[in-house]
Amino acid sequence: MTTTQQPQPSAASTGPTSTEHADETRSSPGLTKEDLIRRWYQMVLARKIGERWFVLNRQGKAPFVITGQGHEATQVGTVAALSAGKDWVVPYYRDLGVALALGMTPDELMLNVFAKADDPNSGGRQMPAHWSHKRLRMVSGSSVVGTQLPIAAGLAWAAKLQGHDAVAVTYLGEGSTNQGEFHEGLNFAAVQRLPLVVVVENNGYAITEIQAKEMAIADVADRAQAYGVRGAVVDGNDLIEVHRAMQIAVQAARRGHGPTLLEAKTYRIVPHSSDDDDRRYRTREELDLWRARDPIDRLRKHLLEARILTSEQADELIAKAAEELRGAEAFAAAAPDPDPASLATHLYADSTTPSTSSIP
């Protein structure tokens, strides 16, 4: 029962197509004008925070950063179809926009990049962008890719056993869909018809490897058919389309119709991380092509053309985002660092110190 929408060629291998049409009547059920403005603002803020993280890295204030500029429409658009705080979310390191759209505050995001003690994600234990937030039901992930899929299936399973109508959503890159755990987790969820949505943010690159080195198919969503779940492909740079596809997937999950594998074709316009130099594996021309279909510009254009927002209002929102970021950075920079004496806390429920060799 694969319903492949909008099949597109592999993002990285062919570059953007010129099939986009500005359609003033486009919308997605469940997205009001106010929602669109709010989600666009979240995309702008996520972009600014990601850019700022890189600057802080180059200034020597953050040893490592990893972000997702270019993925904002996919990240914010999928979250817009969720019930924050009720649905389970298991993101990966690219998902600054997921965290922000779900409800993580700029203060918390900046505590995270500075690895401060009060960072709700991990208190400085994990690298930045390893998202976790109890209230938002966003479950901590490791740096090992693909492991989140069975865990998200398990969260969906728990919700089903408990009779809740919560769904579980997990995010991963197309490279991670080659891991055994992707396949094992999707199969488990399929057999149990679990309320799970798997969002693949296909940016065409697994660090330096183009998709053709990763798999012999153009659409990751084709993998859905092998497990008997729905697969869908969506233009990941179009927030409205992403939301529409995600809403279908979430509703199917909530109604007991089982998992969906949703592939969003997008592009990261920054290096993999602060330790990566993307000039060694992709051309500036390719990057420029994708900058021309920037998800934030595209939604802005739509908002202006549909007269949902004026150009002045858009500029005001951009200035507001910059202001919010400045305040959050100042707050987080001054926050306390982790205490080395806390090294062994939260190892087990019933202990705070590890066993150590002791000399009598």
Added chain:
Amino acid sequence: MTQTSIAEAIQSAHREIMRDDDRVILLGEDVEAGGVFRITNGLRDEFGPQRVFDTPLSEAGFTGAAIGAAIGGMRPIVEIQFVDFILPALNQLISEAAKMRYRSLGAWTVPLVVRTPYGGGVHGGLYHSQSMEALFAHVPGLKVVMPATPADAKALLHSAVQDPDPVIFLEHKRSYRLIREEIPDPLPPVAIGQAALRRDGQDVAIIATGLALHHGLAAAEQLQAENIDCLVLDLRTVLPLDKPAILSAARRTGKVLIVHEDHLTGGIGGEVAAIIAAEAFEHLDAPIQRLAGPDIPAMGYHPALEQAFLPNPDTIAQAARRLAAY
């Protein structure tokens, strides 16, 4: 007086636990039909296919799903058919389950039990006979128990399911129906992390786990006739180790023999020996000795190859005798 086997004890523990707590679910390969060792016989009929169910053959997938379910408020018990098959799930257990509480500052926790048979003596060959406790004992964030008696198997499974952290529950498969005893009712609880003194003695301390513990007790009986008085300590839990009990055994005897079926190098015996060397050195009258499987990949299938690998009462007695004479 009813003699209960380890297999029966574990099965009845499941029943009690699942009757008491409807968050407990049981999953694994072939568990609906009772599992290959019949440990889960009848549980599907009593608790239904929602709570007792067969998984696809994918240890990483269903262990990961159990981790997710544990985070989501359930209390899963995973049965891995043989510990030899657990390796695909190590990524989930080590990268995810063991680190979840730590990396989320306690926001997310994994109250999960992974039960799995280990050990040799059933002609299981290279891939149905291994002992892997040392692998898990090297992972902070996990707890690793390996009960040797029916009462302990039952009590420790209760403790493991109640534990808020992930527990690897290792069952010696040869001992399932070999070791029987009367289980007291009510059964006193056994805390994870507590060793048990099975026999007091003055001359040599035999520290062991699982089936090797019973071989150690048999060896101690043999040596009694030779006026060698052996203390036998059952570790029961190998992570965390019961340091006070280990040190007390060493101090009381001054001579220590550590026995395990797992092969020697990197085995849990090395850790026990290091604890004694660091903290009871002045009490030692002889070098600490280890008796373990040889450093080969695993025990062979042919009975002769299998027996040559395994410790037994005679080899333990011989090693203890040498220590006593030191």
